Every structure is written in C-alpha cells, then in structure tokens.
Amino acid sequence: MPTTLSPRVRERRAATRGGGPRSAPAPLLVPALVGLLFLVVPLVALLVRAPWGDAWEILRGSAAGEALRLSLWTSTTATAISLVVGVPLAWLLARTQFPGLRLVRALVTLPLVLPPVVGGVALLLAFGRNGIVGQYLDQWFGITLPFTPAAVVIAETFVAMPFLVVTVEGALRSADRGFDEAAATLGAGPMTVFRRVTLPLIGPSLVAGAVLCWARALGEFGATITFAGSFPGRTQTMPIAVYYALESDPEAAILLSLILLLVSVVVLVALRDSWLRAGSAAS
Amino acid sequence: MRPLALTLIAATVGLALAGCSSDDSSSDASPSASSSATSPSGLEGDITVLAAASLTESFNTLGEQFEKANPGVHVTFSFAASSALAAQIADGAPADVFASASSKTMDDVVTAGDATDPVVFATNSMEIAVPPANPGKVTGLGDLAKSGVKSALCQPEVPCGATAAKVFTNAEITVKPVTLEPDVKAVLSKVTLGEVDAGVVYVTDVIAAGTDVTGVEIPDDVNASTDYPIAPLAKSAHADVAKAFVDYVLSSAGTSVLSAAGFAQP
Secondary structure, three states: OHHHHHHHHHHHHHHHHHOOOOOOOHHHHHHHHHHHHHHHHHHHHHHHHOOOOOHHHHHHHOOHHHHHHHHHHHHHHHHHHHHHHHHHHHHHHHHOOOOOHHHHHHHHHHHHHOOHHHHHHHHHHHHOOOOOOHHHHHHHHOOOOOOOHHHHHHHHHHHHHHHHHHHHHHHHHHOOOHHHHHHHHOOOOHHHHHHHHHHHHOHHHHHHHHHHHHHHHHOOOHHHHHHOOOOOOOOOOHHHHHHHHHHHOHHHHHHHHHHHHHHHHHHHHHHHHHHHHHHHHHO | OHHHHHHHHHHHHHHHHHHHHHHHHHHHHHHHHHHHHOOOOOOOEEEEEEEEHHHHHHHHHHHHHHHHHOOOEEEEEEEEOHHHHHHHHHOOOOOOEEEOOOHHHHHHHHHOOOEOOOEEEEEEEEEEEEOOOOOOOOOOHHHHHOOOOOEEEEOOOOHHHHHHHHHHHHHOOOOOOOEEEOOHHHHHHHHHOOOOOEEEEEHHHHHHHHHHOEEEOOOOOOOOEEEEEEEEEOOOOOHHHHHHHHHHHHOHHHHHHHHHOOOEOO
C-alpha cells in the first residue's frame, strides 16, 4: 500500500534534509527553556496542590462523573459532525475554484479567532427560541435548542470544526494529486477517487485534525455556557464544572482539572507515534 | 543565526524597557494631574471596587458622584457574582473595596483576614422576571414549579441562587430550572433574550431592566431578602480613598441612590 507509506517516507526525507542533532546556541536555548518552564509549571502546580488524600471523597461528593460523561460524549459527537460536514467543506476549499472562495475560507476560519462567548451570543440569536432559525424550529417542530445537551454539541461544533477544516484543507493542498489523476485516468469516478485515494492519502492529517477538533470541543467553555447554560447532568460540562467549583470548593476544582488533564494526555499519548507526528509532517 | 537571535533579544529587552518607562510616566502624570485639579477633600488615587452584579447600576451612579465630589480620585468597578469576587480576593486580586450581596460571602473574606469591619448598607428581596410577552404565562410563584415553564436561576453558591432557594423553601415548592447561571445579570439576560419563561432575580434587577422584562411579585410572607455588606480591603494601596468610598455609600447621598434603585435600608 504505497498510500499509507507515503507520510513515513516524507518524514524520513525531512529528517535527512534537516541533518543530525546540533548543539543549541545559548541565545536560542535560554528562551526555549523559559518557554518550556512557562508551559509546564502550571501543570506541575496542579499536581502539587492536588488534595490526593481526600481525592476519592471529594470526587464522590461532586458532579464530576456526570460532567465528565457529558463532556466526553458531546465532544465526540461534535467531532463526528465536524468530520461529516467539515471534510467535504475542506475538500471544496482546497480543490475547487469558485467566486468568493477567499471570503468563504475567511468565514470558515472566523470561529478560530472569534471569542467563544461572542460565538455563544451569535448561536443564541440564530438558534435560540427567538433566533432567526430557532423561532421556526420552535413554531413548526416544537424544538427549542438552548439549555439542552444538543445545544452543548452545537456550541462545541461551532467552535471546534474550523480546527478540523483548516488541518484537512492544508493536507489536501499539499497532497500529491498525481494519484487522484491516475485513478481517474483508470476509470474511477470522482466519489471513488475521493473515498479510495484522496482520503487514505490525507489519513494522518485527518486524524490529527479530528484530535485537535475533539480537544477544542472538550475544553469549550464560553460558547457553551452562553448558548447551553449550565445545569448539572444536562449541560454542565467539565470546564464549566471546574469554573463553578473554583468558587465553592477549590480542591474539587483542582481534581476536576486533573481529570481533564489526564484524559487529554491519554488521548495525546495514544495517538502520538502512529498519527500525530506523521500528520504534522504531512500538513 | 546568532545575530538574528541577538536582535530578537535586544528587541525584547527594548520593549520591556519601553513598558517600564511608559509605566513610570503614567504614574508620574497622575499626581500632577490630580494636584492641578486640587480636590477639596485632598483625596488622591485610583481605587478598584469589587461589587455584586446586582449593584451594577447603582454603584456606577455612586462612583460618578463620588468622583465628582473628589476630583483627585478615580473609581474602577468590577461587577460579578459575590462568590466569584470573594474567590478573586482570596487569590490576591488587587482591589480596595468589596461590596457583597450576602453576609456569608463577606464573612468568608473577613475570616481570611482580607477585610475588616463590614457594614450592611442595603437589603434586597427577590422578584420573578418574565419576558414582556410572558410566553410561559407566569403570574405567580407557583407557576415556576410547572413542568412546561422554563426558568433560570443563579448557581446555588451565588447569593441570588441561595436567596431564591430560601423563597422556594418558604413557599414549599420545587422548581426545576433549565439553567443555573453564574450571576444575577446572566439570569436577567436569558429572560431579556426571551430564552427562558422566567428568572428569579432581585427586585432591583427588574427595575434596572426597565421595559425589557416584566416583574411578577413574590408575596411578602414567602419572600426572602439578603443583606449587602461593604468593607475596605486590607491590602488596599489607598486605604483613605477606600474608606471615603465606603463612607459615601453609607451617607445620605448614597442611600438615596440605592433607594431609587429599589434597595431597602437595613
């Protein structure tokens, strides 16, 4: 299967091009270490200050279990939705030409830079009970989205999907289109080419993009609390639970943060070698 | 490689120095500006007041009046849930005065040694806010217990949530809200946007919202009220100004602003 080999080949080439390890000059090494410390010290602080002795008692008394369950399934659903609509969108942006393409790309990436709370307000005005779409959902189907788990998924998808689209679009742009053309010459239809050739080629980036998207959805706070509100077991996700716990029970907040940290680390480690590195080399 | 890195470091150091010098110039500038204004009270300095979200309108007015009376003084407000502000104070937030919407929250701050001698300057009771169209047809407290009525409350840790819970206990009803919001203004905005049928807020919030919401009164025999204590903070850099602001809130000028906003006197 040449398609699955190609990222590794590329990685090997990149390694030979870059040469062997060099000793870092002090003007680079010192700021690099400062940067590293800056990123690591807060995480160490969480570990140091955690009330390990009473951990079980505190967690049993808090809403950690249901908040974690809610966070995991909503962020996974948000990622699934992002894959279903985001990958075709990335393909459209990377492989087609149409007037206003640059504007569309700018709009797609807007949620990346938009403050999430602003996204939440926008979602309320669109899908809220009096929103431009939401009022018809209410009148015609009796569906009101705000304050439901569905609203959590919507908020997370809105904020996280651009991460997937941008990653996949980059991969589609840099991927070798010779394989697609070869397959087409051999009689494969456009959908077959997309499914059997294009997607496997960008596989690593696809997974990297999905992981980024999932991580962003897992950490979503601003848009969620604005659009979906906060109710334990229904719309109170882990980040919101951490925020509230900090006011009432700081030790519980530390433990909840550690759980989120643990989940994130497990996912990163599980995907590390096989996918993420190759993904970053390909995109 | 090396010259580029050095240039970067030089630029960073330069920026840092520029930051320092601009700080210096601003701190130089403020005393001269205030001395030219020559305040009659002789008070000078900037203070930060952390105040419960329900005090937003009345304290903004009080702040303007206080600045007018003391030209050398500038007051900056930070409004949020009292419990959130107490957590900020415990974490060392630089501030000079704390005005809480509950004695319990203030007591936590006093116990931690961050404030002394709080004085209760107002009390507030609860009211139901509904959108002007009243989509949930809410006419009384009992309607909040109906399953079809979507209501918003404050988090139980926040004073407005704790006080609303007392009201429900007094009335012997069980309310299942669709959302628990971080502070009373967040509850009010969910009502203003029409996303919920009702929210339990303070009497003063219904007045402050004007025509955006309609108030449904809670009968006196089941209503609950909360005290608003105020105190200067121990770590204040301008203790004299902080004390003067607290005195101003307690003065007749302060009382009249608070009464106009709907607060009751303790």
